[in-house]
Amino acid sequence: MPQFKRTPIATAIAILFSASNIASAQTAQAPEKTLPEVKVQSTPEGEGFRTDTTRGATRTDTPLRDIPQFINIVPQSVIQSQGAKTLQDALRNVPGITYAAPEGGTQANYLYYLRGFPAGGNLFLDGLRDLGEYNRDLFAVDSVEVLKGPAGLMFGRGSVTGVINQVSKYADLLPRKEVDLTVGSFDTKRATADLNLVMNQTSALRIVALGEDSGSYRYPQDVEKTGIAPSVRFGIGTGTDITLAYYYLKTKDVTDYGQPTLFTNPAAGGIGFFGLPPVSARTYYGYANYDYTDHETQFGTFIIDQKLGKNLSLRNSLRWANYKRDLEATISTLHATDANGNPVTATTPHSLLLVNRNHDGGRTRSNDDDTLINQTELTWKTATGRVKHTVLTGLELARERLNRWNYILDADPATAGTQIPTTRVPLLSPDPYTALSYTKTPNQRAKSEADTVAVYLQDQLEFTKQWKAILGVRWERYDAQAVTTTIATGLPTATGGPFQRTDYMTSGRAGLMWQPTDAQSYYIAYGTAYNPSGELGVYGGNATNLNAQTQLLPPEKDRSLEVGAEWNFFANTRLRATVFRNEKTNARIDIDPSSITQTALAGEQRVDGLELELAGRITPNWDIYGAYAYLNGKVVTDPNGNQGDELLIPENSGSLWTVYRLGGGWEAGGGLFAASSRPIDLANTPGARLPSYYRWDATVAYVQKRYAIRLNLFNLTDELYYYGAYQNSPNRVLPAQPRSGQVTLSFKFD
Numbered sequence: 001m002p003q004f005k006r007t008p009i010a011t012a013i014a015i016l017f018s019a020s021n022i023a024s025a026q027t028a029q030a031p032e033k034t035l036p037e038v039k040v041q042s043t044p045e046g047e048g049f050r051t052d053t054t055r056g057a058t059r060t061d062t063p064l065r066d067i068p069q070f071i072n073i074v075p076q077s078v079i080q081s082q083g084a085k086t087l088q089d090a091l092r093n094v095p096g097i098t099y100a101a102p103e104g105g106t107q108a109n110y111l112y113y114l115r116g117f118p119a120g121g122n123l124f125l126d127g128l129r130d131l132g133e134y135n136r137d138l139f140a141v142d143s144v145e146v147l148k149g150p151a152g153l154m155f156g157r158g159s160v161t162g163v164i165n166q167v168s169k170y171a172d173l174l175p176r177k178e179v180d181l182t183v184g185s186f187d188t189k190r191a192t193a194d195l196n197l198v199m200n201q202t203s204a205l206r207i208v209a210l211g212e213d214s215g216s217y218r219y220p221q222d223v224e225k226t227g228i229a230p231s232v233r234f235g236i237g238t239g240t241d242i243t244l245a246y247y248y249l250k251t252k253d254v255t256d257y258g259q260p261t262l263f264t265n266p267a268a269g270g271i272g273f274f275g276l277p278p279v280s281a282r283t284y285y286g287y288a289n290y291d292y293t294d295h296e297t298q299f300g301t302f303i304i305d306q307k308l309g310k311n312l313s314l315r316n317s318l319r320w321a322n323y324k325r326d327l328e329a330t331i332s333t334l335h336a337t338d339a340n341g342n343p344v345t346a347t348t349p350h351s352l353l354l355v356n357r358n359h360d361g362g363r364t365r366s367n368d369d370d371t372l373i374n375q376t377e378l379t380w381k382t383a384t385g386r387v388k389h390t391v392l393t394g395l396e397l398a399r400e401r402l403n404r405w406n407y408i409l410d411a412d413p414a415t416a417g418t419q420i421p422t423t424r425v426p427l428l429s430p431d432p433y434t435a436l437s438y439t440k441t442p443n444q445r446a447k448s449e450a451d452t453v454a455v456y457l458q459d460q461l462e463f464t465k466q467w468k469a470i471l472g473v474r475w476e477r478y479d480a481q482a483v484t485t486t487i488a489t490g491l492p493t494a495t496g497g498p499f500q501r502t503d504y505m506t507s508g509r510a511g512l513m514w515q516p517t518d519a520q521s522y523y524i525a526y527g528t529a530y531n532p533s534g535e536l537g538v539y540g541g542n543a544t545n546l547n548a549q550t551q552l553l554p555p556e557k558d559r560s561l562e563v564g565a566e567w568n569f570f571a572n573t574r575l576r577a578t579v580f581r582n583e584k585t586n587a588r589i590d591i592d593p594s595s596i597t598q599t600a601l602a603g604e605q606r607v608d609g610l611e612l613e614l615a616g617r618i619t620p621n622w623d624i625y626g627a628y629a630y631l632n633g634k635v636v637t638d639p640n641g642n643q644g645d646e647l648l649i650p651e652n653s654g655s656l657w658t659v660y661r662l663g664g665g666w667e668a669g670g671g672l673f674a675a676s677s678r679p680i681d682l683a684n685t686p687g688a689r690l691p692s693y694y695r696w697d698a699t700v701a702y703v704q705k706r707y708a709i710r711l712n713l714f715n716l717t718d719e720l721y722y723y724g725a726y727q728n729s730p731n732r733v734l735p736a737q738p739r740s741g742q743v744t745l746s747f748k749f750d
Contacts, residue, residue: 048623049657050574050616051075056127056145056165058460058470059154059315059377059392065566066460066468068511068523070578070611072146078625079138081659081669081699083182083712083742085190087136087166090144092673095629095653096611097146099724099734111727115148115161115582116607116633116647117558121535122151122158124165126301128373129155131400131536132323134297135251136166139192139210140229143167148611149560149580152507152529153472156396156454160529160558161582161607170243171206171233173198177749184712184742187215187222203234216254217737219284220432221292224252241305248298255291255329255363258725258734259283260355260427261680263688264336264344265731273680273688273730274346279428281720281735285332288432290359290421293327311381322370328409329363332356333731335424353427359436360420361443365406373398388462396476398452402536405445405487411438444493448482448546450536466515470525473508480534482546501534501551521566530555533588533601549599550588556601557585573616573624582607591639604637605647621661623669628654645684648727650675650692659699670698670713680725680733688730693721695736708746715739 051073055061064071072094084090091097091112098113112119123130138144147155148162155163175198182190190212197205210227231245259277264270277283302318338344338352377394412419421438425431458472484496492498509527533553534546564578587603609631617623633647653676659669673695680688696717701710718739725733 048572048617049075049078049625050572051143052574054145056167057147057151057154058458059127059394060379060390060460062460064574064576065515065521066513068470068513068525068562068564069527070148070562070564070576070580070613072148072613072627074144074146074625076142077623078657079141079143081701081710082657082671082697083699083710083714083744085138087138087141087144087164090138090141091146091164093625093627093655093657094144094146095627095655095675096148096609096631096649098649098678112164113648114146114164115609116631116649117161117582117584117605119161119164122155122160122163124155124163125299126168126317127154127165128301128317128319128375129371129398130166130321131371132297132321132369133325133367134249134295134323135225135253137210137225137227137249137251139227140169140208140247141166142169149525149562149582150507150509150527150529150558152476152505153456153458153474153509153527156452156474156476157478157505157555158529158531158535160531160556160584161560168231168245168247169194169206169208169229170231170245171196171204173204173236179747179749180744181747182742182744185740186217188742189213190225202236202238203232204236205232206230210249217282217740218256218735219254219286219291220288221254222252223254226250239307243301243303245301245303246299247301249295250297251295253293253295254286255293255327256284256286256734257329257331257363258732259285260332260334260732261688261730262346262353263334263685263729263731268336269343270336271345273685276691276722276733277427277735278350281738283430284432285355285357285425285430286330286432287357287359287434287436290328290436291330293325293329296324298322313379315375315377315379317373317375319373320370321373323367324369325365325367327363327365328359330357330359331363331732332358332430334427339426350428351426354424355427355430356422356424357430357434358420358422359409359438360422361406361408361418364409364440365404368403369401371398371400386463390460392456392458392460394454394456394458396452396454396456398450400450400452400536402446402448404447406443408441408443409438410441411436413439442487444484444496445487446482446484446496448480448536450478450480450534452479453477468513468515470509470511470513472510473506476505476507476530478503478505478532478534480532480536480546482534482536495548497547499534499546499548499551501532501546503530503532503534503555505530505532505555519568523562523564525560525562525564527560527562529558531558532556553588553599553601554586556587559583559585570616570618573614573618576613577611579610580608582609589639600639602637602639603635605634606636607631607633607647607649621663622658623660624656624658626654626656626658628652642683645682646679648679648682650678652676657697665703667701667703668699670696672696680730682727685730690722690725690733693719693736695719695721706748708744710744710746711741712744713739713741 074090145165176196178194180192193209195207208229212225227249229247234242262275263273299321306314335354380391411421421436454476456474461469479502481500483498507528511525513523515521532555533550560582562580584605586601589603612628614626635645655673657671661667676692677689698713722733723736
């Protein structure tokens, strides 16, 4: 009997219908019951693209107007209308976020910059740190929250200018059986399924699944994804609410270090930066038969919400996570001489320029990382006289372990030393199918472990209906250890340690709010955060950030002062605004290598900014979601003389997305995503800047009770722009998606 391969899409559909049959059987056996009332935000009759409350910033269900902090929330309604599939897609709606390409060459390794400072380690899922390297898909995500400003009080170390928190799709009391099928440009083929079975008045089971087998605008290889995220809840709305959840995502992706710029290294006799790559966004400089990255990510989560009394409740969140990764990658840079053997100059014809494509061991590695995190929080609502308090106390315990190793790739093992697999190709016409021959030998293994113990206290005060405040403090102990060994001997390398550092950090925030009317709110807030020098380098290479220099350095210190306001108008539309100053007062700086200490807390960096957000429903048929950021980021002090250099942020950036329902089930909309130019690298190499851009998207949909069809068009004007570059050198950039489109068919079943 022939054997048929089950594709990721077929797997997702099979999961849905298997679960659907189970659900139908259980429903048939259960007696008919009347479900309790369920309140839902952002329904078609509700607030549209507007979100009014969150628990992410305070760990209590709090209206945004009662939080003295600027927060961008991208809700499910925006995600669906834009056809967003990845975390990066959702974050297009949040100005002030930029990307750099670190080692690793995949979306899993994008280094996020938030308000000008690195935020790669500040990724969270349901308020728990999500440190793994994997391609974050939105199939099991309900919304994305970006909490800006120091968030050390709730999130601990590293949260300098904010955190990115994804909110999961967990079981609830809304029955649903939904399937989405998407096809589009670059051979996109994707299916998602969402089944939520209400088992009784207080319990539910939900299964979310993903299957994808798609092409890419960047490389000839396919991308495959298979994911499933089941969750079950018992006691919803009762005194004991228990959630059990599991998440699994397996992806077969491709490493992509972007495109080489017109840059030759001045330190090696080159002329520096003289232009962006004169090729389309689709030109790929890797090896189609050798570049790959496979990820396997899984979480197990257990949450219990226990009411201990009328005004006292306990919440405990426990999560285990494992992140596996295996990759080989190619980095391409401009060759210093042209096809005729002459040194490259700014006037060398592009047709003569050559590119070196190195498929080396420095970018060939494997990971097997895991975390175990437990948060226990006690919330007490009380009063002292006329002052109302919501007091939250918390204890966080966490263990993080990184287990990483790299390899030696040798194109000629018979010759002494290592011969890097490499080819030289024309800049304008690289061949992605060039054949290579090499051996692959395990080289070094980097093991590290970090333990966190933190306690925190927060008080949300209401003096009167018009005056409110928030105060909080966190104490945290962070202990990290790391060692890099040679696999052949099992002994530490010459520079591999072992290293160890323990930091004790105290951070907090204070905010005061004045709300003269229900439609207005004004606040002033101050907060601090710390970034330990020994923090595990999750977004680095095969090792960690803990080394001979950083194990001697205290944490970086960060502080923020922010003044903001909120106004509500048109009944369901909200405008939020803030002005702020974020400062890193003792930034880690690489100083003269001839010095005894190569890294020192000798820098100061500052970002002054203004942000705006507009979200809601202007009329019953017209939804809008927009945001804008003006950011002035500078190096204030630097021992290398880089005072005045710009940070890696555009001065102006923003987005605007709107949808109008025309009647009869038809809706149309679109939006603009734009940013001004910014430096390519932290050294502000002369002339090396990513240009400004304007990207236009559009959508048209026909929505009925049982089904919907949606067309999404991306980058309508086919704008060639770059969403990121390599932070430490101007030698490569990452081109963004060219003009493309997709169609999504959505089905809802009884």
